[in-house]
Amino acid sequence: xxxxxSHTRRSGSFETEPASEEAEIVQREIEADPTRxxxxxxxxxxxxxxxxxxxxxxxxxxxxxxxxxLATQPESALTPASPxxxxxxxxxxxxxxxxxxxxxxxxxxxxxxxxxxxxxxxVCADQLRSDLVQAGAGSGRHGFFLKNLAGVFPLxxxxxxxRRAADGMDxxxxxxxxxxxTLDYRATxxxxxxxxxxxxxxxxxxxxxxxxxxxLRLLNDLINAQAEIAxxxxxxxxxSPVDAAAGLPLTGQTQELVRRLxxxxxxLYFEPSAKPEVTVIIPVHNKFAYTYECxxxxxxxxxxxxxxxxxxxxxxxxxxxxxxxxxxxxxxxARNATNLGFVRxxxxxxxxxxxxxxxxxxxxxxxxxxxxxxxxxxxEQVPNVGIxxxxxxFENGKLQEAGGIIWRLGDGWNWGRERDPAEPAFxxxxxxxxxxxxxxxxxxxxxxxxxxxxELYAPGYYEDTDLAFRVRAQGxxxxxxxxSQIVHLEGISSGTDTSGPxxxxxxxxxxxxxxxxxxxxxxxxxxxxxxxxLEAERLVRRRAYFIDDSVPTPDQDAGSNAAIxxxxxxxxxxxxxxxxxxxxxxxxxxYTGRLQKLGIECLYHPFCWSVEEVLRKAANSPDLVYLHxxxxxxKYATMVRRYFPDCRIVYSVADLHFVRMERQADIEPGAPxxxxxxxxxxxxxxxxxxxxxxxxxxxxxxxxxxxxxxxLNVKVVPWTVRPRPALLPFSERxxxxxxxxxxxxxxxxxxRHLINDILPLLREQAPDCMTYIVGxxxxxxxxxxQMPGLTxxxxxxxxxxxxxxxxxxxxxxxxxxGIKGKVLESFAHGLPCVMSEVASExxxxxxxxxxxxARTPAEFAEKLVRVHEDEAFNQRxxxxxLAYIEQRHGAGVVKQALAAALA
Numbered sequence: 001x002x003x004x005x006s007h008t009r010r011s012g013s014f015e016t017e018p019a020s021e022e023a024e025i026v027q028r029e030i031e032a033d034p035t036r037x038x039x040x041x042x043x044x045x046x047x048x049x050x051x052x053x054x055x056x057x058x059x060x061x062x063x064x065x066x067x068x069x070l071a072t073q074p075e076s077a078l079t080p081a082s083p084x085x086x087x088x089x090x091x092x093x094x095x096x097x098x099x100x101x102x103x104x105x106x107x108x109x110x111x112x113x114x115x116x117x118x119x120x121x122x123v124c125a126d127q128l129r130s131d132l133v134q135a136g137a138g139s140g141r142h143g144f145f146l147k148n149l150a151g152v153f154p155l156x157x158x159x160x161x162x163r164r165a166a167d168g169m170d171x172x173x174x175x176x177x178x179x180x181x182t183l184d185y186r187a188t189x190x191x192x193x194x195x196x197x198x199x200x201x202x203x204x205x206x207x208x209x210x211x212x213x214x215x216l217r218l219l220n221d222l223i224n225a226q227a228e229i230a231x232x233x234x235x236x237x238x239x240s241p242v243d244a245a246a247g248l249p250l251t252g253q254t255q256e257l258v259r260r261l262x263x264x265x266x267x268l269y270f271e272p273s274a275k276p277e278v279t280v281i282i283p284v285h286n287k288f289a290y291t292y293e294c295x296x297x298x299x300x301x302x303x304x305x306x307x308x309x310x311x312x313x314x315x316x317x318x319x320x321x322x323x324x325x326x327x328x329x330x331x332x333x334a335r336n337a338t339n340l341g342f343v344r345x346x347x348x349x350x351x352x353x354x355x356x357x358x359x360x361x362x363x364x365x366x367x368x369x370x371x372x373x374x375x376x377x378x379x380e381q382v383p384n385v386g387i388x389x390x391x392x393x394f395e396n397g398k399l400q401e402a403g404g405i406i407w408r409l410g411d412g413w414n415w416g417r418e419r420d421p422a423e424p425a426f427x428x429x430x431x432x433x434x435x436x437x438x439x440x441x442x443x444x445x446x447x448x449x450x451x452x453x454x455e456l457y458a459p460g461y462y463e464d465t466d467l468a469f470r471v472r473a474q475g476x477x478x479x480x481x482x483x484s485q486i487v488h489l490e491g492i493s494s495g496t497d498t499s500g501p502x503x504x505x506x507x508x509x510x511x512x513x514x515x516x517x518x519x520x521x522x523x524x525x526x527x528x529x530x531x532x533x534l535e536a537e538r539l540v541r542r543r544a545y546f547i548d549d550s551v552p553t554p555d556q557d558a559g560s561n562a563a564i565x566x567x568x569x570x571x572x573x574x575x576x577x578x579x580x581x582x583x584x585x586x587x588x589x590x591y592t593g594r595l596q597k598l599g600i601e602c603l604y605h606p607f608c609w610s611v612e613e614v615l616r617k618a619a620n621s622p623d624l625v626y627l628h629x630x631x632x633x634x635k636y637a638t639m640v641r642r643y644f645p646d647c648r649i650v651y652s653v654a655d656l657h658f659v660r661m662e663r664q665a666d667i668e669p670g671a672p673x674x675x676x677x678x679x680x681x682x683x684x685x686x687x688x689x690x691x692x693x694x695x696x697x698x699x700x701x702x703x704x705x706x707x708x709x710x711x712l713n714v715k716v717v718p719w720t721v722r723p724r725p726a727l728l729p730f731s732e733r734x735x736x737x738x739x740x741x742x743x744x745x746x747x748x749x750x751x752r753h754l755i756n757d758i759l760p761l762l763r764e765q766a767p768d769c770m771t772y773i774v775g776x777x778x779x780x781x782x783x784x785x786q787m788p789g790l791t792x793x794x795x796x797x798x799x800x801x802x803x804x805x806x807x808x809x810x811x812x813x814x815x816x817x818g819i820k821g822k823v824l825e826s827f828a829h830g831l832p833c834v835m836s837e838v839a840s841e842x843x844x845x846x847x848x849x850x851x852x853x854a855r856t857p858a859e860f861a862e863k864l865v866r867v868h869e870d871e872a873f874n875q876r877x878x879x880x881x882l883a884y885i886e887q888r889h890g891a892g893v894v895k896q897a898l899a900a901a902l903a
Contacts, residue, residue: 084101084102085109085125086173090160090177091178094149095144095162097111110125110164111125115152116159120152121152125144128143157179209336209337210338213336217333220333268299270295270298270327270331275306276355277356278306278376279308279354279358279444280308280309281346281349282362285320286320287320290363292326307330310332312345314336336348343460347453358441358444359372359441360437362437365489366489367487368485370483370484374481374483384477387468389432391481392414392485394490398419400417400490401415402421402426402432402480403434404433406433409527415432421485429481429596430480430601431477434465436488442467457513461506462507462510483593533619542573542574543576543621545615545622545624546626547580547626548563550582550583551579551595553776555798556741557743559628559821561821564595565719566717566898567600579600581602582632585605585608611639621646626652630684633651649692650692653688655818656684657684660817661680664746668749694712697717698716698818699716701817702715717894720889720894723882726803726805734770735806736769736808736834736868738774738811739774739803746838750811750813754773755790757857759789769864770790803829803831807867808832808868810864811839812835812839818842819843820843823840824889831881832878834864835852840853849877849884851877852867
């Protein structure tokens with residue numbers, strides 16, 4: 001900090017101006033021009049020149065040289081406690097003012113200067129000011145001047161306070177903001193000189209890569225900040241950065257790049273997230289038009305999951321240089337100082353990632369709806385996934401690949417290339433040898449533990465294949481998730497000629513490196529082209545067909561829940577599961593899609609037309625055929641035995657129809673006659689005798705069947721029910737509900753019984769307890785029913801949406817057979833369920849839950865009132881129900897039981 005002359009005195013560690021020189025200059029100026037005034041923004045504030053001649057008791061008038069009256073104080077106020085003064089000027093170059101106590105006219109007042117609330121300087125107001133002399137303010141030595149402030153207030157904005165040290169009172173005019181230009185002429189001059197020097201010193205284009213990279217990184221940060229500040233709810237920004245740049249005096253290549261951006265590419269903004277779940281990493285080298293279309297497709301198919309985009313610019317020379325003018329928000333642009341190639345660019349992008357998951361995406365891609373969400377859900381829903389890749393399509397809609405095959409010599413195939421992407425074989429999640437780095441997701445921690453893409457394969461090719469093999473060597477799965485679909489414009493980035501001088505030649509070079517590393521693993525693979533259907537499923541050890549009437553609809557019936565959970569358990573036991581909807585051979589979304597996303601192959605027309613056709617044309621004999629429900633066991637058990645004499649056949653009894661019919665006959669006069677009952681019983685028993693194992697869900701059914709035919713191999717296998725209790729407290733929930741599809745006759749009868757016999761009694765005891773009727777295929781006479789205390793809702797897509805708002809459920813079934821899924825779902829949601837003896841059959845309830853069984857309408861009403869009104873009792877039953885679900889229907893229990901049935 002330079003000293004102005006040898007008379008400068010120090011106050012603390014800061015320099016103050018010499019009083020005499022300043023005072024003399026001001027005095028000479030006033031004498032030469034007595035009418036002279038100063039700019040109001042820097043005008044000194046002085047007592048009126050008439051102040052020494054004031055009459056006793058008259059007010060003291062404090063004015064500026066501009067003539068403006070700033071303060072008026074009575075004479076009585078001029079005491080040691082009432083000094084006067086002012087902060088005249090506070091800007092980046094100077095802080096100045098004055099302070100004077102009329103009671104002690106020759107005493108200098110100590111001043112404190114604060115940056116907000118922190119004292120940074122202290123100075124005495126003891127410098128001579130001629131204006132104070134003229135005004136008769138003591139000796140006139142009551143001013144303070146501070147200059148050279150850059151080191152004390154270095155930021156662009158500071159809130160400065162100036163106060164008297166003795167009592168902490170701010171001077172008039174304090175606090176004040178000091179605002180300095182973020183880029184004043186000195187800063188811009190310096191930056192310009194540095195850049196010009198760099199350009200003059202450059203001997204090659206590479207010499208300018210690093211400074212250009214640095215400037216573009218700063219440009220990206222500035223544009224994102226500007227967009228965030230200027231963005232209004234209805235408008236992204238008042239003026240796009242491209243248009244702003246077009247108005248500058250640009251020349252040459254820069255002018256051309258800006259012109260292209262301005263006329264061809266509208267700005268794209270992506271909402272940022274403080275904690276993105278996914279970091280999308282897009283390595284690029286030129287081809288800006290493809291990068292732009294890639295990001296535009298992302299904007300048109302925005303995922304539900306939070307994400308950020310990191311574009312790694314590998315020394316582009318086209319519009320990519322100014323990509324920060326077009327992409328803003330959740331987009332960060334990192335430019336390599338030198339050309340690193342694909343592998344190192346991907347690793348550089350991963351080093352900057354914030355997301356839990358990394359998604360490597362080529363810039364020559366166009367994403368489709370669900371592209372990101374489906375991959376994240378795969379990691380959440382499918383066990384032990386290490387890498388998940390998308391199904392890639394050609395621009396013409398044909399399949400490019402659904403994962404890949406690596407043959408014994410390390411050469412690869414894109415599985416399904418040029419085939420119809422709707423074929424069932426390419427539409428379900430499956431394990432693959434590798435998935436393309438054009439669309440590959442991996443957890444960030446796993447990627448970093450493995451050291452990222454191995455730079456042995458730099459600049460590119462085989463790095464994704466090697467990563468897949470390393471992930472699998474850790475015991476994790478590499479899967480392709482066809483629910484995530486991406487159009488890949490193949491060959492745009494690197495061409496297709498492996499024999500030329502371009503990037504594609506590294507496919508041949510790195511093939512040899514890959515083979516040398518993994519040849520001991522590859523020994524178990526087939527040679528190129530040998531039985532590709534089997535090679536695509538090399539990890540499949542056991543196969544199972546699962547046959548049901550139609551695609552399971554778990555939101556509509558309990559039998560569908562049981563079917564899906566048993567299919568999931570079969571996969572956990574090592575089976576590849578193929579599902580056949582026997583009645584209609586139809587693809588019914590979203591239900592078919594949900595099975596495929598779990599890894600279940602679903603067959604449907606027009607790719608097949610019947611169960612018999614599938615069995616007859618099967619390329620591989622199944623190890624297991626699982627027949628769900630009597631309708632399928634009666635039709636296909638013998639057919640399966642004919643085509644696959646050595647496979648194991650199990651029949652899962654979702655419902656013993658003859659038992660239900662017998663009970664219905666007791667309730668409804670005229671329901672089925674004895675001949676029909678006998679025929680049904682004979683048919684069901686014959687189907688059971690045709691299979692290797694009969695699966696039931698309750699011990700009651702197992703005992704009944706063993707008593708009927710001791711030769712039957714009957715196993716009790718529950719289905720997995722996952723606990724998901726309500727988060728709302730008891731006080732914020734209310735009401736009860738019956739849940740059941742009306743396509744099942746016992747449910748329709750139970751609702752009539754509830755409405756006619758139970759609800760009238762319940763309304764008398766608890767008129768505020770609303771009862772809801774929930775179920776698919778609800779008849780109009782119930783849907784349109786209007787009566788106090790009853791609300792028919794019909795089909796509810798997400799059952800938890802209603803159950804989590806209730807206090808209990810009610811299941812007054814009068815006939816039926818098998819375990820009742822509606823009771824299990826109630827317990828799983830943390831709700832006590834008041835039920836009939838029929839509804840509780842086979843559950844083997846512990847004593848506290850057995851209390852919930854009611855036998856008469858009066859008992860139903862009484863127990864519903866108690867569980868609805870007694871919070872402590874309700875909570876105790878809720879905890880007991882959740883414990884029951886965990887002990888009797890946990891995944892481990894079901895897996896063990898099903899394994900025994902299949903042994």
